[in-house]
Amino acid sequence: MTAPAGPRFAPRWLELRERADAAARAPELLRPLRTWLSHRAGSPGGLVIRDLGCGIGSMGRWLAVRLPGPQHWILHDHDPELLAHAGERMPVTAADGTPVTALTERGDLAALTAADLAGTSLVTASALLDLLTLDEVEALAEACTGAGCPALLALSVAGRVELTPAEPLDAEFAAAFNDHQRRTDRGRSLLGPDAVGAAVAAFERRGWTVLVQSSPWRLGCAESALIDEWLRGWVGAAHAQRPELAPEAVAYLRRRLEECAAGELGVAVHHTDLLALPRPPSGSK
16 A cells, blocks of 8 residues: 555665654644544554555654554555565654554555555655655545545655755756656656645545645755765756756766765755644644
């Protein structure tokens, strides 16, 4: 029950970004989530949480220790190597010291239904929503609302990047990268930066409350290894989308990598976190 098979993400890249992801995720969404989940905490076995497209399990490691009560996590991904990483490194205790257990499961988000989510307390995902199509976002919203299961969907790309110091070419590469995020991949038209808006509309159309918070990466010299890797992928995707950028891309990337190596480059990559809850959200004012 994860995204249809797409680009394979190397464990090294996911490891590299884990600390930045943890710092970026919006803690403001945890209070309404805890309030809603508190009404489920007394159920036999505690909370059941499904992590879609779990990768190496970064979301589980971040969230499990921030939620009280016993938890059983089901980690979904199409990549068996990533699932192995995720399953081995989940926390064993929750915020209040109660047990956390986990199992891994391969599957396809395209087949996710409300029946699949029966007994699930929460669906969560990180850096997944923007890799989906409109139909897949609608199907996810239908499955969650049909099962009465909240969704915490973190770190969806927002389509805005800021590099410091700025260059005139920054905007051109950013626009090309955003077009790449919206590309048609093996017959699937990806939403990219439009995914959050589509998800908000999908859940609200079904009568749910949706809360959104900004969750940007703010990277400096301490994250030079991540900036280096991100820059190569960002410029590479922009170039792949617009081959006419080739002459500028080589020199631009070289300049930016030199700035990164010298500790002189700052990067803000904007994301959005989304929490969808049955309306009205329990305990909200």
